[in-house]
Amino acid sequence: MGVADLQTEVQSGTSERIVNDVALMVATKNGSGSQTSNNLIVRALFKMGIPVNGKNLFPSNIKGLPTWYTIRASKDGYIARREITQIAVAMNEMTAAEDIANLPAGGVCILPGEWKWTQSREDVVYYEIPVKETLKQFDIPSERREQVGNMVYVGAVAWLFGLPLEILHEGLMDNFKGKQKPVQMNYQVIEAAYQWASENLVKRDPFVFEPMDKTQGKILITGNEAAGLGAIFGGMTVTAWYPITPSTSLVDSILDYQHLRKDPETGENTVAVIQAEDEIAAIGMIAGAGWAGARAMTATSGPGISLMAEFTGLAYFAEIPIVIWDVTRMGPSTGLPTRTSQGDILFTYFLGHGDTRQVILLPRDPAECFTFGWQAFDLADQLQTPVFVLSDLDIGMNNWMSDPFEYPDTPIQRGKLLDKESLEAFIADKGEWYRFRDYDKDGIGYRTVPGTDHPRAAFFTRGTGHNDRAVYSERSDDWLQNMGRLRRKFETARTLVPKPEIEYDPAKEIGVISFGSNDPAIREAQDRLAADGIHTNYLRIRALPLAGEVQEFIQKHERVYVVENNFDGQMAQLLHMDMPEDTTHVRSLALGDGLPMTPKWVHEQILQREQGN
Amino acid sequence: MAKENILGLSREDYKAGETTLCPGCGHNSISNQIISIAFDLGLKQENVIKMSGIGCSSKTPAYFLGRSHAFNAIHGRMPSVVTGATTANRSLTAIAVSGDGDSGSIGFGQFKHLIRRNVPMVYIIENNGVYGLTKGQFSATADEGQTLKYYGTNDLPPIDLALEAVISGCTFVARSFSGDSKQVQALLKAALSHNGTAVLDIISPCVTFNNSPDSTKSYPYGKEHEVPLHDIEFFTPDFVAAREEITAEYDEGEAITVEMHDGSHLRLKKVDEDYDPRSRAQAITTLERAYREQLFLTGLLYYEEPRPTLADTVGLGQTPLTQVETSKLRPSREALAKLMQGMM
Numbered sequence: 001m002g003v004a005d006l007q008t009e010v011q012s013g014t015s016e017r018i019v020n021d022v023a024l025m026v027a028t029k030n031g032s033g034s035q036t037s038n039n040l041i042v043r044a045l046f047k048m049g050i051p052v053n054g055k056n057l058f059p060s061n062i063k064g065l066p067t068w069y070t071i072r073a074s075k076d077g078y079i080a081r082r083e084i085t086q087i088a089v090a091m092n093e094m095t096a097a098e099d100i101a102n103l104p105a106g107g108v109c110i111l112p113g114e115w116k117w118t119q120s121r122e123d124v125v126y127y128e129i130p131v132k133e134t135l136k137q138f139d140i141p142s143e144r145r146e147q148v149g150n151m152v153y154v155g156a157v158a159w160l161f162g163l164p165l166e167i168l169h170e171g172l173m174d175n176f177k178g179k180q181k182p183v184q185m186n187y188q189v190i191e192a193a194y195q196w197a198s199e200n201l202v203k204r205d206p207f208v209f210e211p212m213d214k215t216q217g218k219i220l221i222t223g224n225e226a227a228g229l230g231a232i233f234g235g236m237t238v239t240a241w242y243p244i245t246p247s248t249s250l251v252d253s254i255l256d257y258q259h260l261r262k263d264p265e266t267g268e269n270t271v272a273v274i275q276a277e278d279e280i281a282a283i284g285m286i287a288g289a290g291w292a293g294a295r296a297m298t299a300t301s302g303p304g305i306s307l308m309a310e311f312t313g314l315a316y317f318a319e320i321p322i323v324i325w326d327v328t329r330m331g332p333s334t335g336l337p338t339r340t341s342q343g344d345i346l347f348t349y350f351l352g353h354g355d356t357r358q359v360i361l362l363p364r365d366p367a368e369c370f371t372f373g374w375q376a377f378d379l380a381d382q383l384q385t386p387v388f389v390l391s392d393l394d395i396g397m398n399n400w401m402s403d404p405f406e407y408p409d410t411p412i413q414r415g416k417l418l419d420k421e422s423l424e425a426f427i428a429d430k431g432e433w434y435r436f437r438d439y440d441k442d443g444i445g446y447r448t449v450p451g452t453d454h455p456r457a458a459f460f461t462r463g464t465g466h467n468d469r470a471v472y473s474e475r476s477d478d479w480l481q482n483m484g485r486l487r488r489k490f491e492t493a494r495t496l497v498p499k500p501e502i503e504y505d506p507a508k509e510i511g512v513i514s515f516g517s518n519d520p521a522i523r524e525a526q527d528r529l530a531a532d533g534i535h536t537n538y539l540r541i542r543a544l545p546l547a548g549e550v551q552e553f554i555q556k557h558e559r560v561y562v563v564e565n566n567f568d569g570q571m572a573q574l575l576h577m578d579m580p581e582d583t584t585h586v587r588s589l590a591l592g593d594g595l596p597m598t599p600k601w602v603h604e605q606i607l608q609r610e611q612g613n
Numbered sequence: 614m615a616k617e618n619i620l621g622l623s624r625e626d627y628k629a630g631e632t633t634l635c636p637g638c639g640h641n642s643i644s645n646q647i648i649s650i651a652f653d654l655g656l657k658q659e660n661v662i663k664m665s666g667i668g669c670s671s672k673t674p675a676y677f678l679g680r681s682h683a684f685n686a687i688h689g690r691m692p693s694v695v696t697g698a699t700t701a702n703r704s705l706t707a708i709a710v711s712g713d714g715d716s717g718s719i720g721f722g723q724f725k726h727l728i729r730r731n732v733p734m735v736y737i738i739e740n741n742g743v744y745g746l747t748k749g750q751f752s753a754t755a756d757e758g759q760t761l762k763y764y765g766t767n768d769l770p771p772i773d774l775a776l777e778a779v780i781s782g783c784t785f786v787a788r789s790f791s792g793d794s795k796q797v798q799a800l801l802k803a804a805l806s807h808n809g810t811a812v813l814d815i816i817s818p819c820v821t822f823n824n825s826p827d828s829t830k831s832y833p834y835g836k837e838h839e840v841p842l843h844d845i846e847f848f849t850p851d852f853v854a855a856r857e858e859i860t861a862e863y864d865e866g867e868a869i870t871v872e873m874h875d876g877s878h879l880r881l882k883k884v885d886e887d888y889d890p891r892s893r894a895q896a897i898t899t900l901e902r903a904y905r906e907q908l909f910l911t912g913l914l915y916y917e918e919p920r921p922t923l924a925d926t927v928g929l930g931q932t933p934l935t936q937v938e939t940s941k942l943r944p945s946r947e948a949l950a951k952l953m954q955g956m957m
Binding site: 217218219220221229232233234235237238240260261263264266267268269270272273274276277278280281282283284285286287288289290291292293294295296310311314318374404405407408411412414448449450451452453454455457458459460461462463464472 | 658659660661662674675679680681682683684685686687690692693694695696697698699700701702704705722723726730923924927928929930931932933934935937939941942943944946948949950952953956957
């Protein structure tokens with residue numbers, strides 16, 4: 001049965017049909033293989049042209065603990081997480097009561113018919129589906145049964161709300177890379193469940209999916225996959241890493257795509273990936289590689305960043321280009337390892353003992369993970385310093401609808417890197433070359449790398465005090481001169497890092513500042529606030545150090561709200577610290593509950609404060 | 614006119630800054646041996662990286678090979694830095710200096726994992742059993758029962774870094790004494806010819822904090838007790854080519870000849886008892902016996918045909934990554950377009 005047939009089945013008597021505007025939640029047990037079935041639904045909606053997101057809210061566990069997957073379809077293109085989901089696919093008996101309780105009035109619950117349960121709410125539509133019975137019809141190996149069993153709800157959801165079977169079949173082909181056996185094993189179950197639903201269920205809810213054209217030209221991808229691709233296109237040559245959630249799939253992406261960088265003439269690899277013994281070794285390796293002239297990176301998360309602090313300080317002070325991805329998860333400490341956060345802003349900004357300041361890029365989505373993925377290497381080489389990219393678990397591990405990635409618009413930048421010939425020319429011109437002398441007054445010296453075949457190319461790299469000739473020095477004047485130059489370099493960084501994205505209308509008095517994965521929530525909240533008569537401008541910070549535009553934006557507004565996904569309001573603190581006199585009207589709106597930011601929360605917070613004004 | 618080597622350089626050209634270590638420090642002697650052998654071999658300094666961690670020993674790269682890039686990293690983490698640098702550019706020759714605190718305590722894990730990966734380098738441990746820069750604490754290689762001025766008696770057994778290297782899969786492990794310059798030089802030359810991690814655990818006395826005759830890390834003890842397992846001679850490939858039959862002068866059983874990866878040879882002439890460094894089991898039992906009987910055995914403890922280096926195991930070609938043309942570091946516009954198309 002097609003979608004058109006389905007529409008005629010929507011019973012009269014129910015409220016108006018709600019088309020392509022619903023959030024659905026699937027509750028399963030971790031490790032049951034529901035990622036495949038949930039991705040299938042997300043992909044089907046995407047292929048139908050409906051803007052969609054899929055967010056996995058999963059436990060730190062291999063198998064058994066409850067896990068939830070939320071899918072939002074939005075004809076209006078809103079892809080932020082919705083706090084309230086109208087449809088619950090309750091496949092986990094442990095959490096079913098809670099899952100049902102969380103539904104709004106008029107919500108829908110799909111659950112296995114074989115459970116013994118009592119209907120707790122009158123204002124919810126229930127559909128019971130025969131999971132075990134459906135599976136019994138087929139000869140499915142016991143180790144596959146749990147995963148394939150998830151296809152029963154896929155079939156039921158497909159019939160109830162309108163997902164075409166052929167798109168689901170394509171999705172399986174895609175997922176199993178065309179292997180007929182697993183495709184057939186799963187598809188037969190979807191088909192049987194769909195058939196059963198069409199014969200036994202009566203649709204009693206208003207939610208339907210219908211094809212539209214709002215995903216044309218878009219792609220569906222995770223931020224980590226995008227970041228890995230960005231590194232491949234950024235000329236990365238060495239990656240060293242230690243596995244940690246939620247950054248692991250970033251390195252997996254590098255491994256998946258490194259074939260793109262095989263030298264076409266020699267067939268040689270131009271990418272080395274080393275799994276280190278810990279994060280200290282991982283960053284030590286890339287410090288060595290960056291020093292030797294590689295484009296080197298690592299990917300980690302909070303606990304790894306803690307371990308990397310000492311080396312990051314060295315790389316800052318010894319001026320070594322490296323790229324560090326922090327796919328942020330919730331701290332302090334081990335914290336919530338599988339929950340998202342923006343809580344590493346201040347820690348990474350000042351990472352290293354003594355007076356240290358780091359450059360940070362803040363991508364909002366997979367497309368920016370790709371762009372910053374290659375740009376970070378250019379910036380690191382130009383600035384001769386570590387460049388951090390702070391993504392988060394929400395961007396990194398969840399599927400986002402994204403514009404296709406744009407090819408880098410500038411060639412690879414190596415910065416002030418002298419080879420044998422350019423060193424010779426430099427010395428001929430200036431009569432000297434000293435590693436840390438500020439010849440261009442931008443705080444950035446000229447560097448050579450080991451192996452440069454010139455008797456004067458060598459210099460001594462160290463984390464101890466040194467003068468501009470790279471010679472050990474404990475003299476106060478040398479120390480102060482060096483620190484002053486590093487600060488000058490940081491000011492240069494301010495002009496080179498990505499500018500903030502600003503939407504400004506002088507008629508609006510309220511400014512909203514945010515960054516990273518909050519973007520969809522902010523935009524949707526702005527629309528909701530506008531409906532309440534509260535009109536806001538928006539600035540999205542894309543990098544630290546803060547560009548001058550941030551200060552101007554703050555100055556131009558009566559009230560400014562800084563929205564972020566951490567407990568302490570770290571970005572707001574940074575704004576207060578950077579521009580104390582301009583920020584008396586800046587207020588922090590910080591949540592940090594481990595979940596992706598919702599428009600509902602942002603809307604309510606700003607509304608409440610504005611109504612109090 | 615000063616003597617010149619094959620590159621037309623004098624021994625002076627292999628020197629660097631003046632040492633700031635204590636007069637008489639064993640480490641200075643090792644720095645001098647490095648200068649000597651680099652001059653002898655005609656080592657191209659521009660292709661050498663001098664690597665170290667933190668400690669007295671780690672300061673020494675500033676005192677030799679002034680035309681080489683150097684990286685004085687953080688405490689105990691030199692191995693990871695070398696791993697990255699030689700992965701970036703596999704044509705570099707890495708000479709690293711570490712100490713017993715650097716490699717035996719804070720960097721013990723990195724020391725062992727570097728060996729496991731078989732990163733090609735010369736890994737010198739200047740082992741004196743004591744922390745010098747922080748003024749005389751015991752290190753993990755200090756003798757059990759030893760007494761020092763401020764820190765009393767050491768009640769813990771020592772870690773034998775040569776034994777640890779053998780156990781971790783090192784393919785070239787030697788022990789020497791900084792007072793035995795001839796042996797140190799021969800071992801350094803051989804280590805430079807080795808295509809893999811070569812660990813040289815060199816007892817290098819601290820004249821300020823640990824030089825009492827009852828310390829196994831002191832000059833008096835070393836001079837009196839050193840027992841070389843063999844006399845070592847090193848022959849460069851040129852020398853070997855000129856004189857094919859280098860073993861001819863010795864009777865069978867009197868000398869072992871080891872051919873190195875680059876065509877050079879090591880000849881180990883029997884001193885007292887038979888010792889074959891190509892047996893891992895013998896190396897381990899010999900080190901165990903040395904510990905039990907308090908013998909200061911020196912020489913090439915263990916050698917095996919090098920297994921694949923890290924660059925090989927991560928699948929790199931012969932072109933150093935740092936020398937890949939920039940144009941080859943970014944896939945084409947079409948490659949990205951095709952990928953994007955596949956995701957729509």
